[in-house]
Amino acid sequence: MTKFGEHWEKGFRDLVIDAGIKAIGDAGLQGNEISAGYVGNMASGSLIGQEHVAALIADHMGLNPIPVTRVEAACASGGVALRQGYMAVASGMHDFVVVGGVEKMNDLDTNEVSQILGGAGDQEWELFMGATFPGLYALMAKRHMHEYGTTEEMLAAVAVKNHEHGSRNPYAQFQNKITIDMVLKSKVVADPLKMFDCSPITDGAAAVVLAPVEIAKKYQEQPIEIVASAQASDTIALHSREKLSEIKATQIAAKRAYEMAKIGPKDVDVAEVHDCFTIAEIMAIEDLGLFRKGEGGKATLEGRTGLGGEVAINTSGGLKAAGHPVGATGVKQAVELTWQLRGKAEGRQVADAEIGLAQNVGGSGATSVVHIFKRV
């Protein structure tokens, strides 16, 4: 993957090619073994005026004439692209598949980018009415606080923990530590969410190479197995959901993933979850069954989700500190977990990590995709 951040000197194609070359090299391949590619990308048409990016990537990566396909599922584009690649290999259709994720977001100003990201919600019935994405997650936060007594300090603890993790990750956009007080005193964006409860606007790309385990072993000393891939959908508009204090699509995808991997939440050593806003991480760790419903905030405040805690959440720094180039995020989660399971996450390694879980959400929860990874 590339470093996540503000890449003023690099464009879309520079980022994605950089990540792709690193992934193919890491896999021990020359490149000509690869027979298909998938790329997660949410909004290149709006952000840089370029559509048809799968063909652009195939061309500039030197992958022609293999098929490369763009996958869009808002902020879950990367996770869903990974799932497409997984299915392509699992089906026997392809032996070597490269999966990338990329977003170039800093070529426009913040207001324009925010409007474009709003397209992940219901344009006619949420955005038109004055909704913003922080606003939608604030509506969830308010409801979670109302139902379970979650506090602003608990939300802040997510950001503090993820910045602490980010300070250990050289690929993270933000490597500075923050305090609960700094979060609480930062500018209100959509009450109760403040600036430090929100993930940033980020340029970046990530990529992985997939192959059947027996074949992968011949090329890579430490291949990591994807033991489950599950995805679920829910209503596009937040107001149509059964509850606002949970993301049901995550609960459903997680249940299927645990069944497929034949494991339970207690077996997870390390997880990368979708903390686009601090409340999202609290809901994620509950919906994934890692903590009981309503106790995610308390568990975070008590340090149970940090390095050395019961289960390390977002060792990369998460979307909050590592950054959130939307199409790349789901693939970055797979990269971070690969490093963790190989014992190569220097400075932030979870001791003897064997099983990792990634959860990637699109919009306010209309798409959720869960993958489980295991050391071979």
Add this chain to the structure above:
Amino acid sequence: MKESIPLTWRRIPERYRMKGNRCLTCSTAYFPPRTICPKCRRKGKLEFLNFKGTGKIYSFTEIHSPASGFEEQVPYVFAIVELDEGARITGQVVDAHKPEVKIGDRVEAVFRKIQSDDPEGLIHYGFKFRLVK
């Protein structure tokens, strides 16, 4: 986000008159209206239903970093309202600030300007909500 004239025109029945629908099979009310009932699918039968526009606040926030076109209203209270017919909808709560609003408060829909394109352009109307004292 700016909307096209045809899009705004198509949405007039829903946005001006809160025209939704209800499934006769399962009695679920939908606003905005749906083309099929997701619960009953092929067995569903949808008929039009005019919503009264009354309900209560299910969740709310106060937005300080506005959506494009809402800059002059900052900060504004924004809510998901549970309508009395059963559906929930998103909208602005006017004439109120955060300390005055609670989950469960009664609200009613009011007809308001939502956005305008530019001084010479289209004015997009629709519903907002206000607290019922």
